[in-house]
Amino acid sequence: MYRYDNYDQAMIDARVAEFRDQTRRRIEGKLTDDQFKPLRLKNGLYLQLHAYMLRVAIPYGTLNSRQMHKLADIARKYDRSYGHITTRQNIQYNWIKLEEAPDLLAELATVEMHGIQTSGESIRNVSADQYAGAAADEIMDPRPWAELIRQMTNFMPEFSYLPRKFKIAVIASDQDRTALRWHDAAVKIVRNAAGETGFEVYAGGGMGRTPFLSFRIRDFLPAGQFFSYLQAILRVWNMHARRDNIHKQRMKILVHELGEEEFRRQVEEEFLHFETLGEDFPQAEYDRIAAYFAPPPFETGLSEEIDRSDPDFALWVDRQTVAHKAPGYAIVNISLKPIGGIPGDISADQMDIVADLAERYSFDDLRATHAQNLVLPHVRKSDLYAVWKALDEAGLGAANLDTVTDIIACPGLDYCSLANARSIPVAEKISERFAGRETELGELKIKISGCINACGHHHAGHIGILGVDRKGTENYQLLLGGSGAEDASAAKITGPGFDEAGVVDALEKATDVYLAQRQEGERFLDTYRRIGMEPFKEAIYA
Amino acid sequence: MLDVLRLRDDEPTDEPAVTLDSFLDQSNASSVRIEAGDDVRRLLPALDRVRLVEIDFPKLRDGRGFSSARILREAGYKGEIKAIGDVLVDLIFFMQRCGFDSFAPNKPFDPEDAQNALNRYPYVYQDAADGRVPIWKLRHG
Numbered sequence: 080m081y082r083y084d085n086y087d088q089a090m091i092d093a094r095v096a097e098f099r100d101q102t103r104r105r106i107e108g109k110l111t112d113d114q115f116k117p118l119r120l121k122n123g124l125y126l127q128l129h130a131y132m133l134r135v136a137i138p139y140g141t142l143n144s145r146q147m148h149k150l151a152d153i154a155r156k157y158d159r160s161y162g163h164i165t166t167r168q169n170i171q172y173n174w175i176k177l178e179e180a181p182d183l184l185a186e187l188a189t190v191e192m193h194g195i196q197t198s199g200e201s202i203r204n205v206s207a208d209q210y211a212g213a214a215a216d217e218i219m220d221p222r223p224w225a226e227l228i229r230q231m232t233n234f235m236p237e238f239s240y241l242p243r244k245f246k247i248a249v250i251a252s253d254q255d256r257t258a259l260r261w262h263d264a265a266v267k268i269v270r271n272a273a274g275e276t277g278f279e280v281y282a283g284g285g286m287g288r289t290p291f292l293s294f295r296i297r298d299f300l301p302a303g304q305f306f307s308y309l310q311a312i313l314r315v316w317n318m319h320a321r322r323d324n325i326h327k328q329r330m331k332i333l334v335h336e337l338g339e340e341e342f343r344r345q346v347e348e349e350f351l352h353f354e355t356l357g358e359d360f361p362q363a364e365y366d367r368i369a370a371y372f373a374p375p376p377f378e379t380g381l382s383e384e385i386d387r388s389d390p391d392f393a394l395w396v397d398r399q400t401v402a403h404k405a406p407g408y409a410i411v412n413i414s415l416k417p418i419g420g421i422p423g424d425i426s427a428d429q430m431d432i433v434a435d436l437a438e439r440y441s442f443d444d445l446r447a448t449h450a451q452n453l454v455l456p457h458v459r460k461s462d463l464y465a466v467w468k469a470l471d472e473a474g475l476g477a478a479n480l481d482t483v484t485d486i487i488a489c490p491g492l493d494y495c496s497l498a499n500a501r502s503i504p505v506a507e508k509i510s511e512r513f514a515g516r517e518t519e520l521g522e523l524k525i526k527i528s529g530c531i532n533a534c535g536h537h538h539a540g541h542i543g544i545l546g547v548d549r550k551g552t553e554n555y556q557l558l559l560g561g562s563g564a565e566d567a568s569a570a571k572i573t574g575p576g577f578d579e580a581g582v583v584d585a586l587e588k589a590t591d592v593y594l595a596q597r598q599e600g601e602r603f604l605d606t607y608r609r610i611g612m613e614p615f616k617e618a619i620y621a
Numbered sequence: 622m623l624d625v626l627r628l629r630d631d632e633p634t635d636e637p638a639v640t641l642d643s644f645l646d647q648s649n650a651s652s653v654r655i656e657a658g659d660d661v662r663r664l665l666p667a668l669d670r671v672r673l674v675e676i677d678f679p680k681l682r683d684g685r686g687f688s689s690a691r692i693l694r695e696a697g698y699k700g701e702i703k704a705i706g707d708v709l710v711d712l713i714f715f716m717q718r719c720g721f722d723s724f725a726p727n728k729p730f731d732p733e734d735a736q737n738a739l740n741r742y743p744y745v746y747q748d749a750a751d752g753r754v755p756i757w758k759l760r761h762g
Contacts, residue, residue: 084760086744086756086759086760087756089743089744090742090743090744090746090756093741093742093743096741097711097741100737101711104734109731109734113681114681114709114711117681117682118709118711200682200684230746230756230757231746231747233746234715234742234745234746234747235746235747236687236691236714236715236716236718236719236745236747236749237687237688237691237719237749238684238687239684239687239712239715239716240681240682240683240684240687240712241684242684306747314688317684317685317687317688318660318685318688318689322657322658322683322685352695356695356748357748358747358748360757361757361761363761364757364760364761367760367761
């Protein structure tokens with residue numbers, strides 16, 4: 080994986096010093112709260128209901144064991160010995176003290192980590208396929224481009240105060256594991272007929288209160304021109320977005336108001352201008368970065384055999400492992416969704432165990448996923464049993480990837496100052512209600528947000544749940560038919576909302592309709608798309 | 622405390638800045654004020670008579686002025702670009718990178734804070750309007 084050189088290290092060290100100075104000035108009263116707020120947000124520090132929350136960037140979801148051990152140390156030293164994996168492949172801590180935050184960031188900097196641009200009106204940490212470098216279906220490892228985009232977008236002076244947040248994703252496979260089309264901008268790495276590497280570029284996606292899927296703004300952009308193209312997109316948005324209503328300032332709204340053709344025309348015009356400035360990053364810099372992502376030394380001649388005599392292990396293998404590009408290896412998904420647990424939470428002790436497993440069994444490589452799970456990308460099939468045993472002993476052995484109990488949920492009203500309703504108890508109740516039915520119900524992605532900001536991706540859920548405040552009580556709306564994968568779509572609301580117990584009942588009725596109506600090989604989403612909303616509504620509101 | 626921080630050596634003009642529309646209507650004005658939301662490119666045909674461009678930041682979080690300054694520098698403008706309004710000292714490094722070379726904030730700067738801010742980052746990742754050499758060029762000679 081990528082390693083900082085002296086330049087990268089000097090930049091994040093300077094950032095820590097800057098934030099230490101800003102924190103001091105805030106505590107001394109030289110900065111008002113209004114002035115300090117955007118500064119701390121650009122370093123990932125939110126003020127939540129009970130304490131400060133710090134969101135740490137995991138660039139393109141990639142970690143090594145040293146970094147994971149440091150995250151565990153930080154959880155023990157500055158928090159309550161746990162962390163929470165987010166829907167942007169980051170990790171956040173919930174119980175941070177402002178006066179300790181600079182020291183925390185200084186510790187992170189010792190392992191090449193930071194909280195830069197993980198919140199606020201900035202270009203957020205770039206996300207990428209969690210199977211990068213391992214996926215059987217990728218045309219190349221997308222992470223060198225993701226790292227290049229990190230360097231393009233950190234501390235970008237012109238876009239110091241964007242109208243709103245801006246999220247970028249990078250993939251290099253036909254299968255999309257990043258919710259690509261829900262990003263403000265995204266690239267799918269492709270090769271053209273001449274064998275040149277380029278990007279399909281997407282723009283204008285986003286969740287929040289007004290969900291939009293992005294549109295393909297460019298079919299093929301030569302990869303070396305991406306910095307100019309990205310600057311063009313950002314400048315058109317920065318200059319022309321509304322600034323009068325924070326709820327209408329995301330780029331998706333501008334794209335919608337201008338129309339795709341007019342937005343594209345303006346971007347292409349600005350792009351021609353940027354191309355004359357000669358600011359694009361050269362091939363040599365891509366090559367320098369790509370060398371860090373050279374494939375690990377995979378052994379050859381390994382056995383493909385897996386001893387499936389332990390049925391629990393066999394189930395876990397079937398559910399949690401995915402085809403690897405190298406013979407004899409598998410990609411292992413580590414579930415952070417134990418039955419009845421808090422989605423995405425991981426204890427400091429579990430972090431240490433996972434870090435050790437990554438070091439011993441996966442070439443020191445570990446990933447975080449937007450579905451709030453972890454991945455060991457390169458595990459020998461002959462080691463799977465040992466890995467499973469260790470995970471199971473650590474409470475990380477759940478076999479539920481992409482099933483009814485693999486729920487995405489935001490922190491909700493248990494932590495978040497923006498939330499209208501709690502998410503975690505709903506996730507726990509669904510998990511307990513449906514435990515053991517994962518195989519019966521097949522692939523079923525449930526996503527829960529505690530407010531309209533949609534951090535829990537409810538718009539992209541096969542079944543989504545949105546918590547709202549109705550006259551002072553928590554109320555939950557049910558949505559059906561969303562997807563964050565390559566078949567992306569926005570979920571539609573079923574009708575009037577429910578209380579906490581009622582929404583779990585309604586969800587079960589929806590799955591009953593699916594079981595009664597499904598045809599051979601159909602997932603819940605496929606059945607919904609074939610038969611439409613009506614049969615579900617009839618059952619839910621009968 | 623600094624009411625104005627100026628990073629240029631030439632004599633400042635004392636001509637009051639007028640709005641973009643007034644400036645384009647008057648053939649003898651040389652100081653112009655760009656409000657957030659003004660299309661700064663309308664000024665480009667008249668750049669040869671501009672000595673001072675003030676760019677207003679009506680609120681801290683309105684970042685349109687960063688693009689306005691850079692567009693002027695990209696068009697070859699060499700005169701003064703002054704940031705006025707809700708300008709926080711913590712932002713002047715990035716403002717300078719975009720082409721600002723003077724600052725008249727609503728709330729005066731602490732001189733020490735201003736020096737710290739200007740010298741905060743030893744390197745830059747990207748090209749901008751200040752001519753600083755980005756890290757990728759340093760890496761590859």
